[in-house]
Amino acid sequence: MLFHVRMDVNLPLDMPADVASEIKAREKAYSQDLQRSGKWRHIWRLAGEYANISIFDVESNAELHDILTALPLFPYMNMSVTPLCRHPSSVRDGDA
Template identity: 60%
Template structure:
């Protein structure tokens, strides 16, 4: 199943810079691993914001929740999820 996921990251000022940098590095490593595995199909930055739009290709709601909640920056994210379905007029496969 495909999901469009919008993530907005808000790390509070109370988090030490070193800790925030470590979380960001861990997040990058996990995101790249999930992309190599084919589960995180697209990752697009929102210009001017600490946010992204991503497309995940996972078995279902439970797997998506498991992946998102395991992200190192998850505690600092506002996330919205939209399930996607193939459009009948689309000529490219999903």
């Protein structure tokens, strides 16, 4: 199952820099492991925003929920999730 997820990060302005850096390092390691596994298929930064658009390829809604809620930055994010399916006009067979 493919999902489009927009993640907007809102760290508290009074969060100490060392705490923010540690959370971001854990986030990066976790997201890169998911990318290597194929679960987190794509990630794009939104220019000028502390936000990203990502594509996840998971087995179920529950698996996506578990992945997203395990993100170290999850407590500081607003997310919108959209399920995706292959468009009949697509020329790419691998986009199922």
